[in-house]
Amino acid sequence: MYYWATWVDDKVEKGSRWHSSKIGLVRSADILGGHVVWKLREAAQAAGDDTTIAELASKLCKQLKLDDPEAHLLAKLADIGRVVLHVERAVDSTLGILNLLDSPAKVAWHQQLQQERDERMVVYEELSTDDERLVREMGDEQQQLQVLTLLRHGCEQYGEGVLTPRELDVMSAVYDAVAWHWNGVVGSTPAWFATSAARWSDSNERRVNEGEEACVREAALWAGLHHPNVLKFYGACHVNHRSERAYHGEWPRPFAIERRSNSTAFDYNISWRKFRDWAYGLAYIHDRGLVYQNLSEETLRYCPYDKKGVLSGVGLVCLQEAGEDDTNQRDREPSAAADVLAFGLIIFARLRAFRGSNSDDSLVAELPQQLPDTRPELLKESEWELLTSMCAANLTLRASTEESVYKMEMLADEEADTAIDGEAIPASATVDDVATYVIPTASQTIEEVLQEADMLLDEAEESRRIK
Numbered sequence: 071m072y073y074w075a076t077w078v079d080d081k082v083e084k085g086s087r088w089h090s091s092k093i094g095l096v097r098s099a100d101i102l103g104g105h106v107v108w109k110l111r112e113a114a115q116a117a118g119d120d121t122t123i124a125e126l127a128s129k130l131c132k133q134l135k136l137d138d139p140e141a142h143l144l145a146k147l148a149d150i151g152r153v154v155l156h157v158e159r160a161v162d163s164t165l166g167i168l169n170l171l172d173s174p175a176k177v178a179w180h181q182q183l184q185q186e187r188d189e190r191m192v193v194y195e196e197l198s199t200d201d202e203r204l205v206r207e208m209g210d211e212q213q214q215l216q217v218l219t220l221l222r223h224g225c226e227q228y229g230e231g232v233l234t235p236r237e238l239d240v241m242s243a244v245y246d247a248v249a250w251h252w253n254g255v256v257g258s259t260p261a262w263f264a265t266s267a268a269r270w271s272d273s274n275e276r277r278v279n280e281g282e283e284a285c286v287r288e289a290a291l292w293a294g295l296h297h298p299n300v301l302k303f304y305g306a307c308h309v310n311h312r313s314e315r316a317y318h319g320e321w322p323r324p325f326a327i328e329r330r331s332n333s334t335a336f337d338y339n340i341s342w343r344k345f346r347d348w349a350y351g352l353a354y355i356h357d358r359g360l361v362y363q364n365l366s367e368e369t370l371r372y373c374p375y376d377k378k379g380v381l382s383g384v385g386l387v388c389l390q391e392a393g394e395d396d397t398n399q400r401d402r403e404p405s406a407a408a409d410v411l412a413f414g415l416i417i418f419a420r421l422r423a424f425r426g427s428n429s430d431d432s433l434v435a436e437l438p439q440q441l442p443d444t445r446p447e448l449l450k451e452s453e454w455e456l457l458t459s460m461c462a463a464n465l466t467l468r469a470s471t472e473e474s475v476y477k478m479e480m481l482a483d484e485e486a487d488t489a490i491d492g493e494a495i496p497a498s499a500t501v502d503d504v505a506t507y508v509i510p511t512a513s514q515t516i517e518e519v520l521q522e523a524d525m526l527l528d529e530a531e532e533s534r535r536i537k
Contacts, residue, residue, distance in 0.1 A: 073124035074114045078131055088131050090114070102150075102190060103134060103157040105182040110164055122167055130160045133268050143207050147194055147244060148220035150187075150237060151228025152266065157183060187234065194240045204247060214252040216309040221245045223259040260286075262293040264305030267327045272375060273304055274330040276384075277323055282308045285324035291360060292326075292383035299351030301371055301380040302329035331371040331380060340420050342482040344372070347379030349475045352409060356471045360386045361404045365412040367437070407465055410474060414460030415441070421449060452481060 071090050082088045087096035087107050097104040110127045114120040133156040146153075161179050165171045197204055208214050221241055230238070249255045267273040278285040289306040304327040334340075348370050355361070362369060363385045373380045387404050419437050425448040441461050445454040456477045459469035469477070 071114045071120050071124070073120050074111075074127060077124045077128040081128075082131065088127070097186075102153050102183070102186050103130070103160070104186060105179065106130075106157060106161050106164055109179070110160075113164065113168060123164075126160065126163055126167070130156060133266075142209075142213075142217075143197070144217045144244065144248070145220055147241060148217065148224040149265065150190070150241075151224050151232045154183075154187065154232055155228070187237070191236050191240055194244065198240065198243050198247060204244075205251065208248055208251055211252060214248050215256070217248050218245065218252060218256045219259060219263075219309045220265065221248075222256050223263055223265065226258060260289070260293075262289050262303070262305050263307065264327055265307050267304070270304050270327065270329075272330050273327050275325050275327055277325050278306070278308075279323070282324055285326065288384065288386070289326060291386045291388070295355070295358065295360075295383060297351060297354040298376070299347045299378065299380050300354060301331055301373070301382050303383055304328060328383070329373065329375075331373050331382075333368060334370050334372050334379070340424055342478060342485045344379040345417055346475070346478040346482040348381055348413070349471070349478045351379070351381035352413060353471045353475050355381065355386065356389075356406045356409070359389050361389050361406055362409050362412075363387050363404050365409045365416075367416055370416065406471055407468055410460050410468060410471055413474070414457050415439075418457050418461070421453070422446065452477075452484075456481065 074090050078088050079090055084091060086092075087098075087101075087104060088111075090111060092111065095104060095108045107127075107130075110123060110130075114123045114127065117123055134153060158180075161183060162171070162176075165173075165176055165179065168175075170176065197207065208217065221244065225233070225238065225241055225245075233241070267275050278288065285306055285308040289303070289308065292303040293305075295303065306324070306326040308324045334344075365385075369382050369385065371380050371382050372378075389406065390404065415438055418441060426446075440463070441457060445451070449457070456469070456474065459467070459477075460474055462468040
């Protein structure tokens, strides 16, 4: 069990049902999947090469992280639909690996899962009749809101397609009890609501430390943005919730799920192509009536999958009309002009750091408040003309986002032409890594296209199961 020890044992406690030292069935009435976990362990122990089995076990262990004994009991009830889907898929995958899909074992294994589900409902039925314990499990008002939201989402997301009538009845009864104590109900969860990032293989969870309201505002704005140069937003959980990717012991809190990207704050290997990418994203955001509260270096991200610059959606606000008499005030308030100014100053700082030399050899140059009075030698005339127009103190002279994009396109084309003139480009080239090749018509790598295809297949299967 070499790979099981590496991929599973190292990530669980020795007393866990997942640990290879366990023998036989390790069962708990409030945890699903005990039978399939046992069969996976047995298969890994018997296999000469346990790579495939250990990989499946590692994935399932991560997916069921929220279903462990330490998880909040009512939150586990709300999450039962997602857990059932993962366990059912794992059962079929394990049967397939063991060549048992067409054997009587398939029926027996699914019957074992149904028995586990029934035993779990006994736990919650007893809980629903024990008022004192139920109130204790509800927690404070914030925890009650969390439970109500998660229960509502669980029923809406999975419903009769996944959950049994008995499970739906129990969830409904618990919801009513919590709603009575909370003295209210919650409406339908937003379309962007998600409790897990597991369905997106290229995702990253980012905690929203500012709290629930900030998470809702951010998600509501970001969810409507779809552009190649705006970082993809997958979803968010605005109630305090312990995510699958949370560290052990980490306090539950709201989180957003976005595509994985890299900060460029410490990367001065820049080009006008990257600046143009970010400008495209900024023009799109402004066209949607949004601006940044504070466009900073952390706003400028790089997507390794597409190999292009993308803008983060963190800090977006709806554009508010500012007073026209106070130029300084308008630059301090969120506006398209303030975004252009901040972007121009960041470009200048990047070019100065990349092309210039710092006497202290520091990689990070302090962001200037304004441009120098005269053009530095490291900048071309055309570059200086762009930056002075973006950073003009007089708002009537400051370049618009569209004007900035046009000039950056010219500089990017000029940069590309210079690269071609300076270095011969063969008529055909060999691609060293096919997975990283960008398909021109899709503006995506082959690896990313395949990942999205897998995700669409999973969603189609889940939709079919729910219906």
